[in-house]
Amino acid sequence: MTINQPHVVILGGGFGGLYAAKALRRAPVRVTLIDRCNHHLFQPLLYEVATAALSPADIAAPIRTILSRQRNATVLLAQATSIDVNRRMVTLSDGEIGYDILMVATGATHSYFGNEQWAAEAPGLKSIEDATEIRRRFLLAFESAERETDPEARKIELTFIIVGGGPTGVELAGTMSELARRSIPRDFRSIDTKTARVILLEGGDRLLAAYPPDLSAKAKRSLERLGVEVRLSSRVTHIDASGVKIGEEHVAARNVFWAAGVQASALGRSLGVPVDRAGRVEVQADLSVPGHPEVFVIGDLAKVTDGRSGKEVPGIAPAAMQMGRHVARIISREAASGGGTSPAQRPPFRYIDKGMLATIGRAKAVGLILGVHVSGLIAWLTWALIHITYLIGFRNRLLVMLQWAWAYIIFRRGARLITGPVDLELTRSSEEKAKPESGAVPGKARG
């Protein structure tokens, strides 16, 4: 590692950034990977944390540890706030850092389509903190319901609305319904947790819009069999503490979870190049940005159209990994040859579509694998196998597997912890708070 080697800065330690850094391990470059979290997150399993089957540490590993043996890589915990492509500088919240080559891989977060005030009522699922917050709210609802004596208020406590019928919404709805119906009924005395309503709202006319229609239909049927109420063509117009509005209809619920919109990281806009409506950067065929061959955008932040299929590359982990490796190959080659090439001479990115899978509760899934439609147990087994294989760099891979298999087999979810503030008052509406509460506590009658 010498000072003469080009300095490659990678922003973001997700699938795109991390795999790019790893793919540069033999390249004659200095790599600095910057992330505002200390951990790489295995996001496809985040819903398992939100529904208490896995612990945060099971699906997150310190980025430094993953890269500890890679001597040309440095990891910094920092928040990048903007990029100055002319000065070749990244501004951090507490300093700045220069680069020769930049890879922006800061991904996407959830979007409320301009209704940011919904965020407090309807948390989304992107980070470990999001997952433990959803877990906290979901589990607290049963605790509140157990102490609620008014049947109407109890029903509202036990109604969970999930907005958005993409993979995250489908996976959350399936596992939540299953948890209420199979894992916890015996733990409660006053309520029947099997009566909990899990409602999945989708604005479009089918679930899993990125999948073929027959799989969307199968996913809907499977969810319904698990007790989920699936409502299609139901666009949410308002969310507050009392529930959601779908047009003029009001659905009362204490808890709403958001799995609908995605908004690309704001860093993309600071590059000064065209972005689409979701904030994604319109990259060139080699994944560099127009006018700056030394700046690449990969992963969910990039809007990429595959040259062969003419289709847009989906915002999923395998695509981000492929992009990361593609850019790493370009950088390696150019660093080895000692000079830059024009973007037109570089190989264009080709997306290899291995397929995609979404799980629906325990032991069911739907997916496309190399173009073949799969569903049911076979699809789930494939999903499990792939996820286990990809839990790479996680030294406790085997333990996670065991824990997970255990949770599936015995229908128990071991990580049912409520952490953070447990303010029961917060979970009750103002109307209820106004009435005398002494009757609301079971066991109040003197024996």
Place this chain on the structure above:
Amino acid sequence: MTINQPHVVILGGGFGGLYAAKALRRAPVRVTLIDRCNHHLFQPLLYEVATAALSPADIAAPIRTILSRQRNATVLLAQATSIDVNRRMVTLSDGEIGYDILMVATGATHSYFGNEQWAAEAPGLKSIEDATEIRRRFLLAFESAERETDPEARKIELTFIIVGGGPTGVELAGTMSELARRSIPRDFRSIDTKTARVILLEGGDRLLAAYPPDLSAKAKRSLERLGVEVRLSSRVTHIDASGVKIGEEHVAARNVFWAAGVQASALGRSLGVPVDRAGRVEVQADLSVPGHPEVFVIGDLAKVTDGRSGKEVPGIAPAAMQMGRHVARIISREAASGGGTSPAQRPPFRYIDKGMLATIGRAKAVGLILGVHVSGLIAWLTWALIHITYLIGFRNRLLVMLQWAWAYIIFRRGARLITGPVDLELTRSSEEKAKPESGAVPGKARG
């Protein structure tokens, strides 16, 4: 379960309360266990969460699940705020609940001896939230140090002070030093984590005051071999963001952790009976409070002198469990015979001292087992065996064991997650914030 059965209310789901509830499973009573957390916490392993070897869910299990098969037990998530022994009512933050028999087992929390302003600078270790906060601060210090270029400021980042040489302080200091020296050196590029200073401050003239002096001396030697600086007779007089003061001496450190004082739960005072300076209730020989044979206090909240040995019963898990079972036996007997007895006729509580053990880093411990002084590997193996055996009601006991064994064997700590706010600014002093920061970022030089 009929309405005529006496209603036993247990406040607190720690070792005392939980084991009392379990011991009442065949008694003709209705049991309501109230806790403000949804989980029972295996507190003796809490330092393993604070030092990233275990995940919160590994040492905490939902109280409802532990008691799910016990049909005479109901679990409520609620915060008890006071007790009215005359009306036989417990006031909750959002209601009240009546009892025929009450067991107060709300334990103790850390005390800053009237310096509550120290709490923000020097977090203590009592809850899961405390543990993840300590873990966050501890891990963030290395991240900050990695980006710090001023050698003096870097030293301060890498100085950790632990106040209090009891078991918690000894265990924290040993594991923190070991983590810095053995687990993470390879993960960092700019700093040598082996240079981190872990300073253990004890006000008295030896560590582990409850243990015999020879074991205190052994603990000190073992800690020093792990690189901990042990300072005895060092009473902290001031704590702020710059470090601590010991008399007139100032020791600069970014992070201070508190393992010194213990204060009994405030609920004890609301009973209207005598409490000692630490707020512990002075119970009678049968563990009931004077004048109220239907009210018992157990665990860390009770000040109990053992009738045979004349010694005070220590505030440790086995003692709390024994007290819980003792009171459960009294209640069972009186409920079965259909009437109360006067406290004088009840059997007095007898503490069976099986011993105590404190670990010092990996594979070392000191302890007293049935009066025999043990230390070194033998003591540690005994400690491990006992803790594994007592991880009762935790369905993933085997997995925890594996995970833990793994961490011990390979010196890696799998749960090295920084969750919650990562405000790097917060970890820097105001002086540093004032100076231009651009130079503080390694890799800043354009290659």
